[in-house]
Amino acid sequence: MMSVQPLYLDNNATAPLREAAMIAMQEAMGPPANPSSVHGFGRAARLQVEEARMAVAGLAGCRAGDVVFTSGGTEANNLVLGQYRHIITTQIEHDSVRAAHANIRFVKVLPDGRVDCDDLRRHVMAVPDAERATSLISIMAANNETGVLQPLDNISEIAAEAGIMLHSDMVQFFGKHSMDFSSSGIGYASLSAHKIGGPAGVGALLVRPGCALSSLLKGGGQEQGRRSGTENLIGIAGFGAAATAANGDRAHYAKMAGWRDAFEARVMAALPSVQIFGKSAPRLGNTSCIAAGPKTAETMVMAFDIAGIAVSAGAACSSGKVQSSHVLQAMGAGEAAARAIRVSGGWATKQADFETVADVFVRLYKQTS
Ligand code: PLP
Numbered sequence: 182m183m184s185v186q187p188l189y190l191d192n193n194a195t196a197p198l199r200e201a202a203m204i205a206m207q208e209a210m211g212p213p214a215n216p217s218s219v220h221g222f223g224r225a226a227r228l229q230v231e232e233a234r235m236a237v238a239g240l241a242g243c244r245a246g247d248v249v250f251t252s253g254g255t256e257a258n259n260l261v262l263g264q265y266r267h268i269i270t271t272q273i274e275h276d277s278v279r280a281a282h283a284n285i286r287f288v289k290v291l292p293d294g295r296v297d298c299d300d301l302r303r304h305v306m307a308v309p310d311a312e313r314a315t316s317l318i319s320i321m322a323a324n325n326e327t328g329v330l331q332p333l334d335n336i337s338e339i340a341a342e343a344g345i346m347l348h349s350d351m352v353q354f355f356g357k358h359s360m361d362f363s364s365s366g367i368g369y370a371s372l373s374a375h376k377i378g379g380p381a382g383v384g385a386l387l388v389r390p391g392c393a394l395s396s397l398l399k400g401g402g403q404e405q406g407r408r409s410g411t412e413n414l415i416g417i418a419g420f421g422a423a424a425t426a427a428n429g430d431r432a433h434y435a436k437m438a439g440w441r442d443a444f445e446a447r448v449m450a451a452l453p454s455v456q457i458f459g460k461s462a463p464r465l466g467n468t469s470c471i472a473a474g475p476k477t478a479e480t481m482v483m484a485f486d487i488a489g490i491a492v493s494a495g496a497a498c499s500s501g502k503v504q505s506s507h508v509l510q511a512m513g514a515g516e517a518a519a520r521a522i523r524v525s526g527g528w529a530t531k532q533a534d535f536e537t538v539a540d541v542f543v544r545l546y547k548q549t550s
Pocket of ligand 1: 193194252253254255256275277321323324325350352353372373374375382383384
């Protein structure tokens, strides 16, 4: 059997911690650090929080004051959906949107993974005038399973015409694609640190000036009354350092699209029956979602693991169990959804890694078909 170095290609689940984030967190550990304290220790902690806020804002293309730190993307999604009474979203959102509200209407997606804007328009037009101010459209920027990018410019025009606020889960988009929150028509955006090489357990909700946000947690009124609870200084410092580093390596993701395309071309040439989800739509350059061969994704993920490569099957579930992907089902993948493997590169991924995964992919699938 060919021996390969352990290779991590599951960055959409989480990215390896960047060294700069590790150093920033180590430096933040130790001194007493409540950013609300008025003494020197507190002021030093406040400075670190505000520097991290500027770094996150720099990568997101917004004002520092728009950044509300949270415990991650899940909280950011729940926080914003909790402000509204009626939600219009898509069938392909992350569970932290799909499960965050009792009153949700789902817009269809097209087979290429993009939202069906005609169906969105129908849903929006059906909202009674009296409900528009209390309704929110929530549509992700990039899908975690397929990498498919949503047409947010069209979506924000539809939202603006109807006078309905727009939120976007930008957890997968942030740091992998250029982002200009301030000049978008988006009111709120969710971010997460661990997808860009920061620590898990910290993220942010971006809030455009003039958009309301009240804390779901009742308490000390931190984050200008928008998210109570003493700030997670260590996590926030790591998030800020990761954002600064990510700002410096944007070109890496543009190059990665070429490596990913070459990987897909090789797999398609060797295994003609493969299906690549979202291939005809604009996608993040780091993601490939492929169904090949007769074996379930779960079996193949184990085979990849034995071969020294970490990839995933559909969405990574917290319990470790793999369910058939609701994203691929919504795209009409049918039984192929249970066979789809996701390969996702990150800040530490090299061209040779995509070449190695292509070799192993072809070898493993040739063995099993
Ligand atoms: N939204 C998307 C699209 C995601 O991929 C994830 C994480 O997998 C989340 C939200 C949740 O983010 P967090 O892990 O920071 O709670």
